[in-house]
Amino acid sequence: MGVPLELRQKIEKVAKEFFDQPMEEKRKVKRDELNPMGYHDGEHTKNVRDWKEVFDFLVVDPTLIPASDDPDDKELRVLTNQWPHKPSELRELCQEYTRQVEKLAFKLLELISLSLGLPADRLNGYFKDQISFARFNHYPLCPAPHLALGVGRHKDGGALTILSQDDVGGLQIGRRSDGEWIPVKPIPDAFIINIGNCMQVWSNDLYWSAEHRVVVNSQRERLSIPFFFFPSHYVDIKPLDELINEQNPAKYKEFNWGKFFASRNRSDYKKREGENIQIDHFKASE
Numbered sequence: 001m002g003v004p005l006e007l008r009q010k011i012e013k014v015a016k017e018f019f020d021q022p023m024e025e026k027r028k029v030k031r032d033e034l035n036p037m038g039y040h041d042g043e044h045t046k047n048v049r050d051w052k053e054v055f056d057f058l059v060v061d062p063t064l065i066p067a068s069d070d071p072d073d074k075e076l077r078v079l080t081n082q083w084p085h086k087p088s089e090l091r092e093l094c095q096e097y098t099r100q101v102e103k104l105a106f107k108l109l110e111l112i113s114l115s116l117g118l119p120a121d122r123l124n125g126y127f128k129d130q131i132s133f134a135r136f137n138h139y140p141l142c143p144a145p146h147l148a149l150g151v152g153r154h155k156d157g158g159a160l161t162i163l164s165q166d167d168v169g170g171l172q173i174g175r176r177s178d179g180e181w182i183p184v185k186p187i188p189d190a191f192i193i194n195i196g197n198c199m200q201v202w203s204n205d206l207y208w209s210a211e212h213r214v215v216v217n218s219q220r221e222r223l224s225i226p227f228f229f230f231p232s233h234y235v236d237i238k239p240l241d242e243l244i245n246e247q248n249p250a251k252y253k254e255f256n257w258g259k260f261f262a263s264r265n266r267s268d269y270k271k272r273e274g275e276n277i278q279i280d281h282f283k284a285s286e
């Protein structure tokens with residue numbers, strides 16, 4: 001149940017070719033405030049600009065998400081993919097890649113359910129209208145790496161992230177006990193699996209969403225391809241009933257996934273005042 005190695009090699013190659021094009025070409029699929037899919041060269045994590053450029057594409061096209069993070073706003077927004085003409089094989093490779101990685105994502109979801117003592121398909125229904133997407137991350141050479149980050153510290157929002165990275169390195173994970181940054185060594189042809197916020201909440205902290213960040217360097221540019229496995233927008237996320245009882249009460253209050261996503265996406269897009277929303281906002285009070 002793996003993703004064919006040849007497909008991974010092909011998608012890495014085509015991602016590099018895409019970023020190697022002149023800015024003029026990449027801007028043709030630039031994302032904007034209404035459509036967050038496509039090319040972007042100035043993401044913000046927690047309001048700090050990242051040293052990278054990205055290309056985002058949905059697994060399901062079109063995908064519906066809430067139009068805003070306002071809980072009273074029932075309006076939905078349609079997201080669609082923006083495919084560049086060049087490289088010409090990019091679109092088909094991206095579609096084949098997400099098909100294959102999605103299978104792996106469901107397999108992992110089922111294994112995690114089993115590991116929690118639940119039926120294998122316990123979580124599958126939450127992904128009926130999944131809003132998953134994949135991303136090419138390109139981290140260019142940075143002349144002053146100590147002054148920048150590829151991606152600032154954050155936790156992934158969804159259920160799982162399936163991350164493919166090249167051999168350059170730069171991903172670091174915050175150790176849970178003391179927060180020390182530990183480099184994640186690239187292992188050839190292996191995926192890195194991140195637990196996201198939704199899984200942490202469903203499992204009532206049995207699974208932990210690790211904080212991570214990406215450092216950059218002045219020697220070699222880097223490419224990574226995360227697949228963000230995200231539930232349907234209308235799913236309300238809370239600790240699973242089967243996992244809580246009087247001795248082990250729910251550690252989180254229920255929250256709506258689509259609204260959480262909309263609020264994170266908004267604050268990722270433009271610098272705005274204050275911190276963006278974190279899972280700790282939904283911690284149940286003791």
Ligand SMILES: O=C(O)CCC(=O)C(=O)O
Pocket residue numbers: 135137151156163165171212213214224226
């Ligand atoms: O580039 C990486 O290794 C990780 C990127 C990341 O954390 C993200 O896109 O959420």
Ligand SMILES: [Fe+2]
Pocket residue numbers: 154155156212
């Ligand atoms: Fe991440």
